[in-house]
Amino acid sequence: MNYQDVKYTQLSNKTEVCSRCCTPRKLFTYFFILIVTLIGLLVTCYSHSGICNKYDNRKVHIRLTKRRLPHCIIIGARKAGTRALLTYLKVHPDIQTAQYEVHFFDNQENYDFGYGWYQKQMPYSFPDQLTIEKSPAYFTESSVPGRVYSMNSTIKILLIVRDPVQRTISDQLQLNFKGLDMGLEVKPFEELVLNPKTGNIDMNFKPVQRSYYDVYMKNWLKYFPLNQIHIVDGDQLIADPYPEVYKVESFLGVRHAIPQSDFVYNATKGFYCVKTDTAYQKCLSGSKGRSHPHIQKEVIEKLKDVFWKHNENFFELVNQRFFWNNKTMASKIGK
């Protein structure tokens, strides 16, 4: 065999070996295995490992995240600071919160979708995290406590209340803005809240009715013992959120992981904002913390009179007093 023949034989062997391992079908199989392996790795990473989850700063990586039914619900009251409370709790590493108001128990259509639907509205969480959702209409809808009880009789309940006069004004202001959006006429608060014939407070006016805390509380207490319902002082939450959030952490049985330094007063907003993973100061949207219109003093006094007995009943029911009926305290802060 001369040099030329040897070269030719080597070359043809190489081509044969190569053609055995590089057929299009084999190349496709290798490529397929590679893609499947990559997808597998990604799925494992996102669903099983804390490495990929921005909420896990605890260096514990192998945990299963999934959507879970809430361990705790914020039931209201409407315009009492429910969004602020949820926003603060969201900062806690052991808590996940639903982004939107779910309205599962108060909306018949949603309720008919069942618990599976409700669970799907919840955020992903680690097994040792609490899931919380807030829908302020839960407090006042009479069917809700029984429905919540049927789902989970040991669920933790947070209720936030605020001076009923201010809550009523805030409630009507919210309705005004909604009306404006729909191109409707906006009437002064005094005109809406007073009965035009008698000049007295219209006790059936919705924003007034929703401030009868005792009426709704009685309904909740038919199903849940008082120690299962923690009451947050909404006025204190505005003035100084840290102590109120600290008490909520204790009630929920989670560590005290939101430091006082996370609450930053924002002079432009006129409210506290909170430090988060992604923001130096997360403030609530413009629909929270609106400046209230000036309301005639006589109307404020009439409202106070209407709420006085309801407030006393509420204090007795919850075994806790708030400043609303305390004349000295109320006049001190100009309410």
Ligand SMILES: Nc1ncnc2c1ncn2[C@@H]1O[C@H](COP(=O)(O)OS(=O)(=O)O)[C@@H](OP(=O)(O)O)[C@H]1O
């Ligand atoms: N940090 C912070 N920033 C802004 N607003 C705050 C805050 N803390 C409590 N509040 C008070 O929350 C009131 C709105 O209450 P809700 O979030 O429960 O309203 S809603 O029912 O969900 O529409 C809202 O009512 P208005 O002041 O009448 O707008 C606020 O007074």
